[in-house]
Amino acid sequence: MSESQITLAGFGPEPRPLPKGHKAFERLVRKIEEVRGALDIWAALLKPYQAKYTRDLVPLHAAARALRIRFLARLDRAMHEKGLNRTERRDAAMAIVGMTAALLAEGDDEELRALYQRYAEEDYEESVSRARTAFEEAYGADPDGDPLEDIFGAAGSDPGGVGAEHGRPGKAQRKAQTEQTRIRHSIRTLYRKLASALHPDREADPDQRDRKTALMQKANQAYANDELLPLLELRRELDPVQGAWVDEDEEDVKLYTRALKRELGALEEEVLRVEADFRTRFGIDPLAPLTPQNALRLLAVEIKEARALAADLEVELAYLEDTSQLKRWLRAMRDGPP
Secondary structure, eight states, X not given: OOTTOOOOTTSOSSOOOOOHHHXXXXXXXXXXXXXXXXXXXXXXXXXXXXXXXXXIIHHHHXXXXXXXXXXXXXXXXXTTSTTOOHHHHHHHXXXXXXXXXXXXXXXXXXXXXXXXXXXXXXXXXXXXXXHHHHHHHHHSSOTTSOHHXXXXXXXXXXXXXXXXXXXSOOHHHHHHHXXXXXXXXXXXXXXXXXXXXXXXXXXXXXXXXXXXXXXXXXXXXXXXXXXXXXXXXXXXXXXXXXXXXXXXXXXXXXXXXXHHHXXXXXXXXXXXXXXXXXXXXXXXXXXXXXXXXXXXXXXXXXXXXXXXXXXXXXXXXXXXXXXXHHHHHHHHXXXXXX
């Protein structure tokens, strides 16, 4: 036995071929490792993405916002000039309301609020409140939350199964509780074996004592979180010859498999949460095909498009200084695409 191995009493004397259930367990472990890897990739992506986003895209967004405000000022000025008929003034007023609302949704501004109120004939907050009320009445959910969760979350079936409505756990719930109790018992048993083998006070060698202290901290954290796989991985690390679960019978491995499926589900939910947080933080379209591998490439495309938009706005602003061109623009806005 190498110096890095620690004998664990009661973990089985000899490795043997893995039965079918054990092989399924191995596949599940590999899947968990993949999902953990995905979380690590998201974490590694954050710093370079944040740097490029702040350096290149934020200034372009600020420039585009300033140009859009100048665009609004041009429309507002045209409302006080001769040359526009009644229909064109109505169209210009509608454009001002829509563009101002979009800018206010991105960030508050006192002058924009005043401009909105002048043409919409109501306060911006009143307009937002009215829209929110209409949404809540139509969908029964708060638009600032997650409408799908609010709408469908309460519509699930009885979580306790038959009998729960009478204050008693149903058959499905009792089965789940029994299984969870067995899982926790397995976790506790495995943890105690590891704690016995890893106790630093029983180690005379200073290097081994430091190593055992670090491993014991991992075991304590896994046990506190009711996580089975980290304990099994510690067991494999301590005694790789015997393996992590080779000494377990088929029924125990089936129990472990169900436990790890729950851990996998929690990890997959964490990946979805990390992705959603990333999209929210950087204003990424929820429907964009975002992955850690293509995120920087999508950001480069967004920077290119933002730069082109700013250039187009500059040209359009100069173009609309001519009242006749402004009238053509308003007509095109009214008629829509051909």
